[in-house]
Amino acid sequence: MKKILLTAAMAGSMLAGCTTNNKPTTNENMAQELQLTQEWDKVFPLSDKVDHKKVTFKTQYGLTLAADLYTPAASEKFKVKSEKLPAIAVSGPFGATKEQSSGLYAMRMAERGFVALAFDPSYTGESSGEPRRTASPDINPEDFMAAVDFLSQLENVDANRIGIIGICGWGGIALNAAAADTRIKATVASTMYDMTRVSGNGYFDSEDKEESRHAAREALSKQRLTDPLAMAGGVIDPLPAEAPQFVKDYFDYYKTERGYHERSGNSNDGWRVIGTQAFANSRFLYYINEIRSAVLIMHGEKAHSRYFGEAAYHYMVEGKAEGYNTISKPNPNPENKQLLIIPGASHCDLYDGGYTELTGKGEPKNLIPWDTLAEFFTQNLK
Secondary structure, eight states, X not given: OOOOOOOHHHHHHHHTTOEETTEEOOHHHHOOOOOOOOSOOOSSOOOTTEEEEEEEEEOTTSOEEEEEEEEEOSOTTTTTTXXXXXXXXXXXXXXXXXXXXXXXXXXXXXXXXXXXXXXXXXXXXXXXXXXXXXXXXXXXXXXXXXXXHHHHTOTTEEEEEEEXXXXXXXXXXXXXXXXXXXXXXXXXXXXXXXXXXXXXXXXXXXXXXHHHHHHHHHHHHHHHHHOTTOBOOXXXXXXXXXXXXXXXXXXXXXXXXXXXXXXXXXXXXXXXXXXXXXXXXXXXXXXXXXXXXXXXXXXXXXXXXXXXXXHHHHHHHHSOOTTOOOOOOOOSOGGGEEEEEXXXXXXXXXXXXXXXXXXXXXXXXXXXXXXXXXXXXXXXXX
């Protein structure tokens, strides 16, 4: 019997002819019109140093993502109209929207001369995808890569100088995307979570045993039959007095005027209970020790999540780290990898630099080193 080898390209060409209800599954059939809010509804004020507009772009899965595009305001300094600029795509935190932390990061980078895109991931915010607030270890890195596609085609962007920023849970997703897509020349993971590790092992790896994972799998398997659309709830409200400090920090950001937004899952009803089920059986960071491009992992000294970033850095550079069973080879380009610990900062301090920066209330502070981030991208997006 003759063996037949079917390559990915051949499979793709064959699937292109498949139909659903006798209609070709083309990009036109997948297109979705998004109703985007045009007024400024961010949790931070618009800087007069940038220009802003709403945009959309598509992923290879046919989903349409909504985004805010920030560019340096036309000036002699940046020569916006005559010079192609480096660009940065930003997303996160996990469960947040572009009106929150990612938009602030994008705006601050645009103030410093970058074209910056803050996007809502698939199934969240103003982006398309049903049912809402569903995560995927495949689709989420694709969101970043589709953002790179979009930026690469802008007239004022140098397609050879594109970086990404992932915040909180999107820090691990950003590292995964950088390992997959060599067009990404520089990556920042800020106050990062590895969502696959915490989904499979629990916080601080406290549930890193087969019995715990089996119990969780049984519960999620039953949930799929009882109520697959049930939401898990966002940040707990009202806040219990005995809540851990990091939960109090989340409340202070997501549930107060500091960071509350009506489209944010963390501010409201959270993710679907089964929405991250696939994360527990996946590992985002498996190949990050093979990332040749530049990476900066930034964490707060007092962040409960600091162990994620430190482990990711050591695994990326050395090929081994506590919390990872995989032993691999050291990175071929360790010299362009950095770990930056911000003194005195908590996890949520790196969402917005500290509440006082935006409101003027209390003692002035900004715990995000914006100029350091800009310098990292400038040096590595050449």
